[in-house]
Amino acid sequence: MPQKISSVNAILFVICLSSSLVPFMGSALNLALPYINEDFSINASLSGWIPTSYMLSTAIFQIPCAKLADMIGRRRVFIWGLILFILFTVLSGVASSVVSLIIYRFLSGIGSAMIFGTSAAILMSAIPLQKRGQALGINAATVYFSLAAGPFLGGILTQYWGWQSIFYISALIAFFVLIGALFAIKENWKEERKQTFDVIGSVLYALGLSAIIYGFTILPAILGFILLAAGVLIMVAFSVYEKKQTNPVFDIKVFFENKVFKYSSLSALINYSATFAISFMLSLYLQYVRGLSPRDAGLILIVQSIMMAVVSFASGKLSDKMSASFLSTLGMSIIFIGLIGLCFIGESTNFYIIIALLVLIGFGFGVFSSPNMNILMSSVDKQHYGFASATAGTMRLVGQSLSMGIAMMSISLLIGDIKFSAAVHTELMYSMRITFIICSVLCLFGVYASSVAKPK
Template sequence: MSEAESKKSVLFIATVAAFLPAFANSAINVALPPIGTEFGMDAVLLGWVVTAHLLAMAVFMVPLGRAADIWGRKRFFTLGMAVFALSSLFCAFPSSGSALILFRFFQGMGSSMIFGTSVALLTSVFPPGERGRALGINVTAVYLGLSLGPFLGGILTEYLGWRSIFLLNVPLGILVVLLTVRRLKGEWIEAAGERFDGLGSVIYALALVSTIYGLTSLPSASGAAFLALGLAGIAAFALVELKSDSPVLNVRIFRENRVFALSNLAALISYGATFAVAFVLTLYLQTVKGLSPLYAGLVLVAQPAVQTVLSPWAGRLSDRMEAQVVASGGMALTAVGLLLLALGLDAETGVGFIIAVLALLGTGFAFFSSPNTNAIMSSVEKRDYGVASGMVGTMRSLGMMTSMAIAMTALSVFMGRVQVTPEVYPQFMEAVTAVLSVFVVLCVVGIFASLARGRVRKEE
């Protein structure tokens, strides 16, 4: 196989692999009510159907990315897709709600292996001058999955039942496994023979679980305690890794590599400031505005649809311009969009205004995400591609969890643990405004983090 054919094969396989978990996570939200009815699950347990997947991704992304650097990226990518397909089959036929949550956790583990290696594979085969375009296409696949998820998920749930969402992943996952085995020759191993840091991996996993559980349990005292314990665990993890000869995460990169550290911080802030926007707007559109789930889903498609269209172009632009400029501009557009929502959203706000602002948010995130990922992957040596790829996914997962924690905390503080009914609409709108205001502040901080990273492109 020629080099050009190898690049095309890797790009196609990584693109399909990026689409599947994104589609599954987006589509499952539409299916939560019938799942809850069938298994008698309350809102908290239904939340864990989503959270279990994100938690597994955050916990396993970096350790398995490091393992892939040592034992082979293609091997772990293939294993991850197989785990994802098999767990999807189990998710379609759980015996209880608790079993579904468990299988979703294993599905998240498979997703972590996919996301933790696919970007590394692309970075391994595409040189710097072509890398932004390839990463842009990969990000586009994620956004396409997010865009089609609510619409196709609604159709599948309505006519074939919620199990069909999971069953769709099975043949597509098997197809990717077969294509990987047959089309990708050779292996990518940049850290062969190095020791895998088991102790560091365990501390990392426990620290993240405690941190994420604490965030999602705020503002309770137990949530604060778990959050404090998790943050202490992260500090302990950093100390252990600094002394390790073969760390699961080379934390020195954060101290020695300004671009890597600040680009990851910007990614964490970006996802933290945007992920829960769709969550609060879904509640707003279906309660305050009285829209049907299908109509609300069509409104919310505006953001990921624009991201899908613009991400490849933004990726190509980052091959020609500094990511410092392109990504910071994208973050600034996102901040403007969030500010418009925070100031303009009330019971009388027109749907056209919301769609326009969501399109602006999609534009901003498209111009941030691909260039920022390009900056992260281009700032490390080849031997660290797997860990860097895993860190991209980890920042995404942690940012999403942080975003949801902010939203749920605000709703709890302003409304209490009640349903969104007409009696509490004023308090609900206060909570939404507070959430969006916090997101604006986060984005402003993110702009400075993005600008402070410095130059990525080498002078020619």
């Protein structure tokens, strides 16, 4: 049944507002990390686990939650995800130790997995075919405006009301989303046929992905290589097992037999792997090396997200009219050029040069994101919207986790387990440069993946 325009707009508003939660809190927390480090007296290696624990749980639960949503209804899973997110985000704000903060962040990630495993599927089900690119562009623009607001507002909140206020504001936004979802989203959108939940496949998936992500973050330790090898073996076993299942938690056949879906998913994974650590490393650089306050560092970092927001809205509309594959490939190529520029940042680089590079990367990301999402979601049949939505979200979160893993690995190699301070600014500069070089190389592979993800 076609949706009324008013109800479609209401659903779009709710989904966009829900999409703003994670980017706002994540980018705001990057500016607050030095304060959290100081309050809990934690070392450089442990600091990275505050954002990584959240991304890890969201990544490993997103696919199972999407499958559960197909069985019991996307609306129901979306709403319960918001409730969990609100609860554990508030608890994160009152955490009394770094261990409890990391645990609460992990648990709030489960709520996020339920939200983001269903949101794009709800949007695709409610929006007419000819308007999908525009809707996805609006949704992407909301994400990037939230990313833009995060560093600026996060810097102000941290400086005047403490880092805890970031969690309280995020929980308040989620509460408004919950109220909106209860009134705006009427349909439940679930599969008509009876299905059984793939428990064994879900466990194998969670174990394999966790081992890979955690192993990557503790490289070059021997345990890191062991966990990586174990994770790969478990994922191979998972793939073999899923091929034999009638109701698999992860539809391997769709992933491997649909070339467009496979390569657009891979390009999204590489894109986030190459870009997510930028704001994390630059926030440390601007505060520890250049001596800026959280507010001033946020004002510099905000330009990338503003450019991403403006351009992604335009590229989303454009992808309804011209080659989305060309746009996504062009965007990835521009990001590569910007990353190369970041590799040459020094301790006295002019701030205008840094801002120009962030504008360039933001432009490239905006050109890439909406068209790539349009390709990915439009490459599958309607019954696979939930799976495609969760896969896109998982690729994003796994990519972000791997990106943080690259940053944490370079920090661990050059700084180790000592506390961050201005005294280690030389080591921080080297670790930042290593991170950006690795990300630049990754981006080249992303250019190739985007170029071959061409819908017929």
